[in-house]
Amino acid sequence: MKKTPKLSASRALVEDLVAGSRILAMHEVLDAYGHISARCDKRPDRFIMSRSRAPALVTAADLMELDADSEPLPGDKRKGFIERYIHGEIYRTRPHVMAVVHSHSPSVIPFGATRTKLRPIYHMGSFLWSGVPVFEIRKKRENNDLLVRDRPLGQALAESLGGCNCVLMRGHGMTVVGDGVPEAVFRAIYTEMNARLQLQATLLEGPIEFLSEEEGKRSTVSNRGTLERPWELWKTKALGRK
Numbered sequence: 001m002k003k004t005p006k007l008s009a010s011r012a013l014v015e016d017l018v019a020g021s022r023i024l025a026m027h028e029v030l031d032a033y034g035h036i037s038a039r040c041d042k043r044p045d046r047f048i049m050s051r052s053r054a055p056a057l058v059t060a061a062d063l064m065e066l067d068a069d070s071e072p073l074p075g076d077k078r079k080g081f082i083e084r085y086i087h088g089e090i091y092r093t094r095p096h097v098m099a100v101v102h103s104h105s106p107s108v109i110p111f112g113a114t115r116t117k118l119r120p121i122y123h124m125g126s127f128l129w130s131g132v133p134v135f136e137i138r139k140k141r142e143n144n145d146l147l148v149r150d151r152p153l154g155q156a157l158a159e160s161l162g163g164c165n166c167v168l169m170r171g172h173g174m175t176v177v178g179d180g181v182p183e184a185v186f187r188a189i190y191t192e193m194n195a196r197l198q199l200q201a202t203l204l205e206g207p208i209e210f211l212s213e214e215e216g217k218r219s220t221v222s223n224r225g226t227l228e229r230p231w232e233l234w235k236t237k238a239l240g241r242k
């Protein structure tokens with residue numbers, strides 16, 4: 001078997017990324033599609049993500065190190081995800097972002113395709129206080145297949161995200177960022193749940209009372225403080241260590 005380049009990331013980060021992939025598959029935020037990445041903790045100009053493979057099946061051996069332009073290191077001939085440019089261009093424009101999840105999470109799709117804004121309806125979705133912009137790929141490329149398949153499209157997506165925590169992609173899915181793998185996983189899971197709850201609330205007598213900006217900010221900080229608890233639970237389940 002051909003040797004692949006050794007990752008410069010720590011073992012802890014590698015384990016978190018494998019767990020993160022499986023946790024997101026377990027929660028059906030990812031299916032055969034979608035991916036998670038982390039900025040490399042030893043080489044911040046690079047990032048780590050799986051080769052093109054269903055997230056539930058990802059192991060440490062599937063992880064690849066990608067450079068700032070989202071290209072594999074010399075000698076690594078494995079097939080990367082087409083949409084790795086989403087991750088690379090966000091890391092380039094947002095130096096404090098340490099992990100990114102891109103999914104085709106079903107409940108968010110209506111919010112990317114209509115005028116209704118996705119807003120924080122409960123405390124687990126409080127990080128959405130930042131606003132949830134919608135990336136319209138047609139503005140960048142009229143003739144497209146909806147995939148962020150090169151750097152210019154990745155740049156345009158990163159521009160749409162701006163300083164927010166989540167960006168929806170019209171007719172496609174969403175991308176969330178976090179200060180580490182656990183936070184990005186948490187946000188991907190609760191963006192999906194928030195969307196589902198917001199849709200349910202529209203069936204009831206309105207108007208819907210969303211979190212205020214101040215509640216959103218405060219609750220985002222509180223959730224950061226208790227992140228270890230769900231992370232330990234999810235990771236234990238995903239890695240089968242019960």
Ligand SMILES: [Zn+2]
Binds near residue numbers: 083103104172173
């Ligand atoms: Zn996609």
